[in-house]
Amino acid sequence: MDAGQPEFGKIVVFGTGLIGGSFALALKAAGAVEEVVGFGRTPSTLRVAQELGVIDRAGINPAHEIGDADIVLVATPVAQMPEIFARIAPYLGPNTIVTDGGSTKGDVVAAARAAFRGHIGKFVPAHPIAGAENSGPSAARRDLYQGKKVVVTPLPENNDERLDHVKRAWALCGADIYELTPEMHDRVFAAVSHLPHLLSFALVHDLAVRPDADLFFTFAASGFRDFTRIAASHPEMWRDICLANRAALLGELDSYRSQLDELREVLDQADGERLEDIFGIARQARREWGSS
Amino acid sequence: MDAGQPEFGKIVVFGTGLIGGSFALALKAAGAVEEVVGFGRTPSTLRVAQELGVIDRAGINPAHEIGDADIVLVATPVAQMPEIFARIAPYLGPNTIVTDGGSTKGDVVAAARAAFRGHIGKFVPAHPIAGAENSGPSAARRDLYQGKKVVVTPLPENNDERLDHVKRAWALCGADIYELTPEMHDRVFAAVSHLPHLLSFALVHDLAVRPDADLFFTFAASGFRDFTRIAASHPEMWRDICLANRAALLGELDSYRSQLDELREVLDQADGERLEDIFGIARQARREWGSS
Structure with missing residues (x-):
């Protein structure tokens, strides 16, 4: 790669708030992108994003912006993604890679499959874990992802090159990259975030x-x-997350309800030994986690 | 009352740690007590309590200390209280008032009734809410109860004078005094502390x-x-608390399990409206509480 040449040419971002805007700012700060084009539902928000230097310009028509984009990041609320996927699907170019910033993956992958069909290999799903609330372009920070986790959840159809591109982009943002299947991702986040x-x-x-x-x-x-x-x-927001990850959340909720059924029985039997055992295992795990 | 005369004569404290030691220090700081006598299972702990000025001297034999005490505070773990109540029961004098610092009340009252029988009116149960861990006399602080809540849970047998004495002692410690029945106390703390x-x-x-x-x-x-x-x-500690408050905790646990059953149904039906309704009611209540 040429030293003076940015690693990525054009990046298109749908949703220029905390997640998408910080992605754009981080890649710009790394000198890794030539141009950032932003799409959004609200013209005034796009203007602010441009004034703040989060995007270089606002896109008007996906037909003119998607075909020659290197990466398209869809960073809107998950509920808006199916419509956006459908809008951009006709225009994917040979080198276009689409990724997302949604906090659930099974439903996003299903929407992407429905929209991209034979081109689903161009969609590499991901979940940057950095703040849940989308608070507009003024919340975007170029160091938001520094030391944060990004979970990439590859599909069988993703080839190595496309996967590496998405991982590389997030690495340039300063993130630590993890890989899980979409199914495992949804189980894990159901258990440690949505269920609590x-x-x-x-x-x-x-x-x-x-x-x-x-x-x-x-x-x-x-x-x-x-x-x-x-x-x-x-x-x-939490209604949407719970509904989006409904299947995995129901599984985790049922596991937890079984745990409560056991605790009820233990308490009813006044089984102090087992009660202390359960509490002790929990305490040790919590302390080991808390100090890590 | 004479200006130079402390409000209480002799105070006897069983357990000279955080709860009992702070009670003694606070009454001494208020000039409200003539003498504090401490009992405990460990002689070295009593020596430390005396060196720190938490108690004036260590008691040897309850037979010589209880009859002329104004207030006897039993501030040991709840599990030790039945034995202590039995040890002091024969020596209660006409003016002796016994109180406790236990974080559950139904079980403590039952133990007190078994030990004090016809003298149960001399026992005024209470729960000072100020730190759960008993960490020895060096943890005792004279300002521990300043602005903290103390829940007094009177028995039908308590006359006004005895009740007022106990409330007055805690007020001299700087606490805000609340009254609940023992049953309501246990329900409330099962719900907001033990169940979580x-x-x-x-x-x-x-x-x-x-x-x-x-x-x-x-x-x-x-x-x-x-x-x-x-x-x-x-x-x-939590095993003991859960067992001590088992009946009320089972009731609260069942109420919570019903709530989870409903949420499971709502989630299974993908009833977004009801889900948002439940979350919204919770959020408003939590925010109102958090800002109070």
Whole structure:
């Protein structure tokens, strides 16, 4: 590669907020991209993105922008992706690679397969783990992905070259790259992120609907505060995530309900030994994780 | 009351650690007590308590110390209380008031009734909410209870004078005094403290026993960190609390399991409206609580 030549030519970003905008800024800061073109639903947002230098210009018509793009990043909420995939599918060029920034993968892959069909090999799914809320171009930062994890979830149809391109782009953003299958990705995030949110919402809701809810909240303390912090998360966003990852989340919820059934039995039997055993295994795992 | 005369004469404290030691130090700092006598299982701990000025002297024989005490605070782990109640029961004087610092009340009251029988009116149960771990006399601080909550859970047999004495002692420590029945106390703390601990232990245990546990922990992030912070709590202590408050905890656990059953149904039906409704109610309650 020529020293003066950026690694990527044109990058197209759908959604120029935290995820997409930070991707663009990071590649620009690395001198790795010639031009960034942004698409979005709101013209004023695209103007701000351009003023802030997040994108070089706003795209008007995908027919003119997709064919010669090296990477197309779809960084919108997952619910908007099927429509965007359908809009760009007719225009994929021989070297175009499409990737995404969605926090669930099974549903995104299904939408991509439906839109790209025989060209699905050009779609390399990914999940950058860096802030869940999309807060517009002014939230974008070129160092957002520095030391953060990006999970790439390759499809059997992805060849090595395309996979390497996407991994390379995220590496240039400073991220640590992991690989999981889309199915395993969804199971893991159902277990460590989506389920805890559901459980935390459930506890607060169970208290909030009681006639004497105030009494309970009066005596809630620091343990409750930590456990329920994520119950202050955005209801619509978490509705969408839970629905998007419904199958994996139901599996994890059922595993957890079985765990609670066992704990109920142990408690009912006043089986102190087993109770301490369960608590002890949990504590050790939590401490080892917390210190890592 | 004479200006130069402390409000209480002799205070006897069983367990001179964080809870009992701080009670003694606070009353001394308020000039409200003539003499503090400490009992404990470990002579060296009592020596340290005396060197630190937490107690004036170590008691040897309850027969010589209980009859003329104004307040006897039993601030040991709840599991030790039945034995202590039995040891002091024969020596209660006409003006002796016994109280405790246990974090569950139904079991403590039952133990007190068994030991004090016709004298149960002299026992005024209480729960100071200020740190769960008993860390010895060096952890005791005279300002521990400043602005903290103390829940007094009166018995029908307590007369106003005795109740007022206990409330007055805790008020002199700087605490805000609340009153609940023992049953309501146990329900409230099962819901806002014991159940969240159980749920947090359960989630980490459910992951920790999987063959591929490491993979899950690798992608756990800040939401998981908050939710599971209390799963690093002390297994023996929480075993004891869960067993001590078993009846109320089972009730709260069943209420929560019903809530999860509903959420499972809502998720299975992909009922986004209801899901958002539940999340929204929880979020609002959590935010109102968090800002109060």
